[in-house]
Amino acid sequence: MSEVRERNESAWLMTADGSRMEPGLRDNMRRFDDDDEVDLVIVGCGAGGSTLLQRMARAGARVVALDAGPFWEPETDWVSDEAGSHHLYWTEPRKIGGSDPVPLGSNNSGRGVGGSMVHYAGYAPRFHPSDFRTRTNDGVGADWPIDYGNLKSYYELIEEELPVSGEDWPWGDPHGYPQRPHPVGGNGELFQRGALACGITAKVGPVAISNGRFGNRPHCIYRGFCLQGCKVNAKASPLITHVPDALAHGAEVRPDSMVTRIEIDQRTGRATGVHYARGGVSRFQRASMVAVAGYSIETPRLLLNSTSDRFPNGLCNDFDQVGRYLMVQGAPQTAGRFDDEVRMWKAPPPEVSSEQFYETDPGKPYKRGFSIQTVSPLPITWAEHVSAQGYWGADLRNYMSDYVHWACLGSLCEFLALPDNRVTLADEKDRHGMPIARFDYSQCDNDRALMKAATGVMEDILKGAGADEVITINRYAHLVGGARMAATEQKGVVDADCRSFAVPNLLIVDGSVLPTQGSANPALTIMAVAARAAARLTQQRT
Amino acid sequence: MSTLPLDPRHGGGRFPDFDVTTQARHWDETTRAVVEKRLGMQTPVRFFTESEQAAATALFDQLLYQRSEPRVPVTEMVDARLAENLTDGWHYETMPPDEAAWRASLTNLDDDSREAHGCLFAECDWDDQSAILTAIQNRGSDQWHGMVAAQVWSLWTRYACTAFYSHPQAWNEIGFDGPAYPRGYKNIGVNRLESFEVHDARPGDDPVEGKGQ
Numbered sequence: 001m002s003e004v005r006e007r008n009e010s011a012w013l014m015t016a017d018g019s020r021m022e023p024g025l026r027d028n029m030r031r032f033d034d035d036d037e038v039d040l041v042i043v044g045c046g047a048g049g050s051t052l053l054q055r056m057a058r059a060g061a062r063v064v065a066l067d068a069g070p071f072w073e074p075e076t077d078w079v080s081d082e083a084g085s086h087h088l089y090w091t092e093p094r095k096i097g098g099s100d101p102v103p104l105g106s107n108n109s110g111r112g113v114g115g116s117m118v119h120y121a122g123y124a125p126r127f128h129p130s131d132f133r134t135r136t137n138d139g140v141g142a143d144w145p146i147d148y149g150n151l152k153s154y155y156e157l158i159e160e161e162l163p164v165s166g167e168d169w170p171w172g173d174p175h176g177y178p179q180r181p182h183p184v185g186g187n188g189e190l191f192q193r194g195a196l197a198c199g200i201t202a203k204v205g206p207v208a209i210s211n212g213r214f215g216n217r218p219h220c221i222y223r224g225f226c227l228q229g230c231k232v233n234a235k236a237s238p239l240i241t242h243v244p245d246a247l248a249h250g251a252e253v254r255p256d257s258m259v260t261r262i263e264i265d266q267r268t269g270r271a272t273g274v275h276y277a278r279g280g281v282s283r284f285q286r287a288s289m290v291a292v293a294g295y296s297i298e299t300p301r302l303l304l305n306s307t308s309d310r311f312p313n314g315l316c317n318d319f320d321q322v323g324r325y326l327m328v329q330g331a332p333q334t335a336g337r338f339d340d341e342v343r344m345w346k347a348p349p350p351e352v353s354s355e356q357f358y359e360t361d362p363g364k365p366y367k368r369g370f371s372i373q374t375v376s377p378l379p380i381t382w383a384e385h386v387s388a389q390g391y392w393g394a395d396l397r398n399y400m401s402d403y404v405h406w407a408c409l410g411s412l413c414e415f416l417a418l419p420d421n422r423v424t425l426a427d428e429k430d431r432h433g434m435p436i437a438r439f440d441y442s443q444c445d446n447d448r449a450l451m452k453a454a455t456g457v458m459e460d461i462l463k464g465a466g467a468d469e470v471i472t473i474n475r476y477a478h479l480v481g482g483a484r485m486a487a488t489e490q491k492g493v494v495d496a497d498c499r500s501f502a503v504p505n506l507l508i509v510d511g512s513v514l515p516t517q518g519s520a521n522p523a524l525t526i527m528a529v530a531a532r533a534a535a536r537l538t539q540q541r542t
Numbered sequence: 543m544s545t546l547p548l549d550p551r552h553g554g555g556r557f558p559d560f561d562v563t564t565q566a567r568h569w570d571e572t573t574r575a576v577v578e579k580r581l582g583m584q585t586p587v588r589f590f591t592e593s594e595q596a597a598a599t600a601l602f603d604q605l606l607y608q609r610s611e612p613r614v615p616v617t618e619m620v621d622a623r624l625a626e627n628l629t630d631g632w633h634y635e636t637m638p639p640d641e642a643a644w645r646a647s648l649t650n651l652d653d654d655s656r657e658a659h660g661c662l663f664a665e666c667d668w669d670d671q672s673a674i675l676t677a678i679q680n681r682g683s684d685q686w687h688g689m690v691a692a693q694v695w696s697l698w699t700r701y702a703c704t705a706f707y708s709h710p711q712a713w714n715e716i717g718f719d720g721p722a723y724p725r726g727y728k729n730i731g732v733n734r735l736e737s738f739e740v741h742d743a744r745p746g747d748d749p750v751e752g753k754g755q
């Protein structure tokens with residue numbers, strides 16, 4: 001691991017007990033003035049933004065990241081409790097529509113330094129090589145302007161920095177992981193048992209949860225609250241994997257700063273900085289380069305709200321691409337009932353997964369595929385699963401009293417990128433006076449066919465493990481797209497290096513640039529894309 | 543700590559003497575403060591009007607089958623979320639934001655009840671209340687007073703379940719261990735229990751129809 005430490009010292013910049021970042025790092029952090037023209041201002045300090053911040057700080061740039069949410073202290077700001085973790089979510093007003101509206105908030109949107117990875121589950125799979133060529137190979141989705149080979153080395157770097165643990169991975173581009181697989185709990189055990197019975201390959205991992213001590217970060221204590229923020233600091237989030245190293249290299253992280261508009265010099269067409277609200281005061285940070293990393297809803301919203309004479313329809317929106325091709329993954333969740341006690345909440349929800357159904361199967365009537373993973377809902381989310389079956393009153397209490405007997409799997413189905421699944425601005429305004437985002441979603445037939453197929457496989461696995469009843473809830477997971485990368489400005493918002501086509505000194509480095517999503521959880525790919533963008537910017541690698 | 547009243551036929555008494563609050567000394571301070579607040583006195587109702595409060599309480603009693611004391615104070619907990627703007631933020635385009643959707647749907651509930659039984663929802667007897675709710679649930683994706691019935695149902699059950707299943711007494715009923723930091727778990731895997739956990743006394747009590755009981 002010494003090589004990681006030379007590149008990214010974050011894990012060694014935690015206090016000796018691993019409970020927090022060295023307090024001096026934050027107390028003595030460099031602080032730029034609004035009037036300083038920094039080399040780079042980053043909007044959003046999540047998966048993409050923090051990776052770029054750390055890389056650019058290492059390269060010697062004067063860089064500041066503004067985040068709308070707080071600068072968390074895990075020990076005092078987070079709890080080992082479901083309902084008490086509400087403050088981790090992006091809960092500003094948003095409107096959802098379309099024929100299959102996608103609920104936001106807790107399910108897919110984080111806030112604060114570390115971004116959505118603070119309360120993500122922790123799965124860290126790579127995309128498959130086929131994901132970059134779905135248009136050519138399958139006639140659906142889009143081709144990326146880069147291919148898997150361009151990202152591979154960045155995947156390897158980030159996997160070491162998080163770090164990722166798991167068995168040798170047989171799917172996509174076969175690869176190993178820096179850390180050995182974790183032991184599994186009841187839910188993972190039953191997935192393995194059922195998969196074996198059905199002839200399906202399942203593997204432990206890949207999870208960005210440290211198996212053993214990593215730097216000063218402690219190992220996982222298998223307490224199951226990964227989606228509530230890991231107080232232990234065993235699960236990776238940029239707050240502990242990239243921000244400490246960035247601060248040590250002179251970066252500033254400015255929390256509680258909501259960016260409302262990007263300013264453009266109407267004569268040169270270049271970005272000059274960002275308007276932001278902090279403590280109710282409107283401010284302006286000057287910068288010679290701007291990177292947006294607010295994720296798939298907020299990034300398009302910010303661009304659309306940044307209108308000017310040059311960009312009357314929103315920044316970088318000359319070809320009506322901003323906000324479009326936003327994707328969620330269909331995430332049906334199927335649970336099975338066992339006479340044994342599973343106690344699925346004991347152990348991290350991300351344990352075991354299968355990518356056996358990831359690729360297009362020519363024998364099937366649909367394109368692309370799905371993955372299957374353990375998910376282990378805590379009581380409130382489990383109650384949602386049970387009430388989705390229509391149970392309430394005495395039936396609900398009865399089913400809930402049976403909680404210890406249930407195992408639960410989730411699937412990620414590759415929903416296709418469609419132009420009308422998009423973010424626009426609603427009439428309603430938020431407390432900053434900024435129009436709120438409206439997010440429309442409608443599934444296509446391929447999407448629905450995948451959900452059905454995935455549910456069938458999960459039912460088979462659970463029954464194969466001995467379940468006598470299975471119940472399913474249709475959910476959605478993750479967001480990507482909304483400002484996608486493409487070969488030309490007619491087809492997307494940024495190029496292969498995350499530079500916007502329309503504004504030479506504006507980058508987008510978050511989940512919104514992904515043109516397709518595969519059936520992999522996106523965070524690792526978002527970080528890899530950001531790391532590559534940074535390398536291209538500093539010309540260190542190709 | 544007392545458990546909630548629930549007949550064994552509905553899943554009561556499956557984890558005899560299991561009480562998560564006896565483990566509170568093993569919880570971290572921040573978490574303990576958050577959880578223990580749910581056990582103490584709640585802030586008096588301030589978001590709901592008096593008539594909304596009455597309808598909401600009757601609704602939550604039905605949805606969560608709370609028929610006698612002690613109860614989880616669901617009305618107060620939901621009221622606090624709405625008063626403090628601790629909603630999830632998003633709302634369906636076919637529905638107003640949560641605060642307004644709550645007020646409207648509770649008023650509509652009273653309207654249905656007045657029409658069918660000539661009294662407020664809270665004044666109806668238990669079975670009539672159940673029938674009114676069943677009728678709304680059965681509307682599915684059809685409209686109910688200008689909103690999609692299923693979306694209203696989802697709003698109600700989401701808030702009700704979030705409050706109820708955040709309460710240690712409800713955890714005792716379902717065998718859930720509650721907060722687990724900094725101690726964590728030592729025995730993970732099928733049928734493996736920590737020393738403080740209690741086995742389900744009636745593992746055959748499968749809620750699946752025709753089994754158990």
Ligand SMILES: Cc1cc2nc3c(=O)[nH]c(=O)nc-3n(C[C@H](O)[C@H](O)[C@H](O)COP(=O)(O)OP(=O)(O)OC[C@H]3O[C@@H](n4cnc5c(N)ncnc54)[C@H](O)[C@@H]3O)c2cc1C
Pocket residue numbers: 043044045046047048049066067068069106107108109110111112113114115116117118119120121122123124125227257258259260293294295296298299302350478479509510511512521522523524526
């Ligand atoms: C419950 C849940 C489970 C998940 N599980 C997984 C998983 O297991 N594996 C996986 O790979 N992914 C998972 N994800 C998804 C993953 O976390 C996200 O895809 C990823 O974090 C997105 O990265 P990003 O950089 O695009 O945005 P984010 O990480 O969300 O960061 C965006 C940041 O920008 C800030 N921001 C937004 N707008 C503004 C503005 N105008 N001004 C200032 N700041 C702003 C926000 O506060 C936020 O901190 C999960 C997500 C959730 C919510």
Ligand code: SF4
Pocket residue numbers: 209219220221222223224225226227229230231232233234235347348349
């Ligand atoms: S299970 Fe492990 S990774 Fe998840 S929150 Fe607990 S300690 Fe962190």
